[in-house]
Each structure stands twice: as structure tokens, then as C-alpha cells.
Amino acid sequence: MIEVNTLNKSFNCVWVLKDITTRFSRGKANLIIGRSGSGKSVLLKSIVGLLEIDSGEILFEGQNFTRMNFAERKKIRRKFGMLFQGGALFDSLTVYENISFNLDFFTSMTKKEKQKRVKYCLELVNLKNVTHLYPSELSGGMKKRTAIARAIVMNPSYLFCDEPNSGLDPETATIIDNLIKRITLELGITTVINTHDINSVLEIGDNVLFIHEGQNWWEGTKEEIFTSGNEELNDFVFATEIIKRIKPPNTSI
């Protein structure tokens, strides 16, 4: 479980996140939603410590991450898997090398064991015959999937995904959503996903955190979204005709 307590973050005196308090549970897909520019990526990066926060604290299973020094953080980070908004694959390495990178660094696996592990991860994300290709030779969706494979290769305890399915066709997006959900359940990890894709929310949103103007505006499950009377949330979720139609008639927008 990850706990975030009264987190504040500003850039050059402009507040991006204000008093965010929330928790992300284990074995669940925890979604952070909100408009573009609302601070989702900043929140995710603050949680993993890529951005230093102004005040507040972040706890991993009760351990205060915010107060840790570099070496202690490094230890916890070995349990992280992260999928960046742009993929962040290493350009100079092939798909195979990208995924086995962590194994080279942190395990003493033999070459055979590594190959097996990489193959297994690639199968999980439905990729075949790409091990020898470089990131520049992959399509957007393949990059995303390679990045997911890289994120899960070390069996992380925490998985952070920034827009895992942006720029993908609806079918691939759903496949990726369900893949993340399955991994979360099977491996019992704490998964935090940033998204502004309503389909994902309705597909996998166990817990949903709605960020608006840098604040924790609303929290609940995907079912509760339908019955919430929160105006900003409704405006955000039921923005398109097709989604409006699936809203139960007895609730107001």
C-alpha cells in the first residue's frame, strides 16, 4: 500500500498539487484521472521521488519514503516498475537488451535464465519476433508494450503507469488495460495508473482518484462515478455523447 499525506508541489511558486491525501491499495488498479495539465504526471513523479515535493509525505508499506536518503530510496526503487508517458526505452539498446537491462544489473542469472525471463515477459504483453529490433523500429503500441515488459521484468511490488494507452487504437488500448489489470491481480502488486481515457476507467478502475486544479477532488470506485453528484467529475467523465448514453437515467449530470 502507498499512502500519500498532504502532498504539496509547486514549480517556481506556481502550485501544481495542493494538499493531496490518498492511498493506493495492493492488488488493485488505482487510477488517477483528470484533465490534461491537471498534475497527474507530476503526482506520479512526486510519489516515486523523481520530483522533490515541497511538503507532505509518501509512505510505502508504512516506510517514510520522503525522509529516506539516496541509498535507502535506491533500495525501495528496486521494487518499482514504471511505465513513462513517452515509453523512455533506451534508444541505443535492442528490445531484448532493454528488457534484460535490470536482470544484468541486479541479478546473477545465467544467459539462458535471462532469455527465458525476457521471453516470458514479452509473451505477457503479446509481442513476438521483436527482440532484435531497436526502439526506433517499433510502432507506438509496440513501444508501450515493450516498456510494460521492461517494467515488470523484475516482478515489481509497485507498478506506476503514466498514460499506458494514450496514442493506441481502442482495441490495443483495452488489451493493455486488461494486461495491467491481470498482472496486478496475479502478482499482487500495487498499481497506480494515470489516464484520461474513460474507457480505461470503466474497464479497470478499482479505485479512482479525480484530480482537479491540483486537488484531490473526488475519490471512489468506477461504479460510484455513475452516482456521484460531483459536477466537475461528471463534466470530465461524461464529456462525449457515447459515454453520456451509458449513464443511468435516474442520475443527473
Next chain:
Amino acid sequence: MTLFHHLGKYVLLLKKVFAKPEKARVYYKQTIREIETLGINSIGIIAMISVFMGAVITIQTAYNTENPLLPTYLIGLAARDSILLEFSSTIVALILAGKVGSNIASELGTMSVTEQIDALEIMGINSASYLILPKIIALMFFAPFLTLMSMIIGIFGGWAAGTSVGAVTTTYYIHGIQYEFIPYYVTYSLIKSVVFAFIITTVSSYHGYFTKGGALEVGRSSTKAVVHSSVVILLFNLILTQLLLS
């Protein structure tokens, strides 16, 4: 104020770079890779420039010493000293600052703006050390070879040009380059080349590593890397000359 800010940030970065490496074998592999990209791939350009500079230095010395009172072996001697003392260390370092410096800054800059450095940090890897240390070691190790090579090729270029335009004969040229030869000049040059290698790799890495923004900023970092490395090289050339030759 900003100078001190950069200096402080630079020192902190170096502190991170020289932290204990987490897996020696990975670092070793990276270093070999960097020796190839930074060192071996620079042989061509250094060789070409050395041959031409050696030629030009020799011919210019020949034309400036046409006075019959001056002995002909002076041409070889002057060419040798210019090449050994300044050309093969300082000028070669400036050329490397252009080639290697921009290469390092744009590589690290791109990695920074595309979040690849963040990805390393998230994995629990000391990104500064992993990315920068192999570059420093590789170039500090290889720069003396480049300098030695440049000396030999430069002196050869001087001979080829000097004899082919008829400015000096082979005998006089060889007599000149052997005349009162001070081996310490070679040592001096090699020491300088190692220091310059450190300056090029660290200053360029500094600019690349802290690049924020997009493609435009990567280009800017790369320019800054070359300019700042060159200025620092010239400054240290002065300091080292004072320290080592006086």
C-alpha cells in the same frame, strides 16, 4: 552568482558520478563501448588534422627561417616543438571537445528529455555514475594514445610536406627533430591530454545530463558543452603550462 551555481551543481554531479559502482561488470562493458565511440571513432579526424597541421607548421617555419644564417635543421626542431608542446595536446583537445563533447551532450541531453535518465533512476540505478563514469574513464585512458598518434603523424606530415616542396631535406629534418630533444615534453603533453579528457567528458556530461525541455534544448546543451569545454581547456592549458614547465 550563476557561475558559482553551475560550479556547485557540477561538483555535486561529480560526487554522484564517483560513488561506488554497483556492478563492476556492467561498468566494464560500458567503458569498452565508450572507448570505441569516443576514442577509436576519433582516430580518423585526429589523424587527418595532424597530418595537415604538421605540414603547415613545417612549411611556415621553413618560409620564416629562409635567412642563410639560420641552420636548416631549425625547421625540424621548431616543427617538433610546436607539435609536441601545443598542437598534439591542446589543439587535439579542442578538436575532441567539438567532436566528443557535442556527442556526449546530445546523447545525455536526449536521454534526459525523453525520460530515459528518469527510467534509470526508477530502476534504482545511479544514472550519473552509470552514464558518465565510463565516458570519463574511456577518454582519459584513450586520449594519451590519440595525442601520441597525433605527434607521430604530425611530424611525419611535416616531413612529407617539407621535403616535397623542397624546403628541407630528409637528413636535416631528422637531424632537427632529434636535436636537443627533451623527452619531458612528451610527458608534459600526455599529462595535459589526460586532464583535458577529464574536462571534455565532465563538462559535456554536465550540460547533457541537466538538459530540460525538448530537441531545441538538446541542441543548445550541445553547443554549450563545446564552448565551455573549450574555454576551460584553454584556461587549464595556461595553468598546467605554468605548473609543469616553469
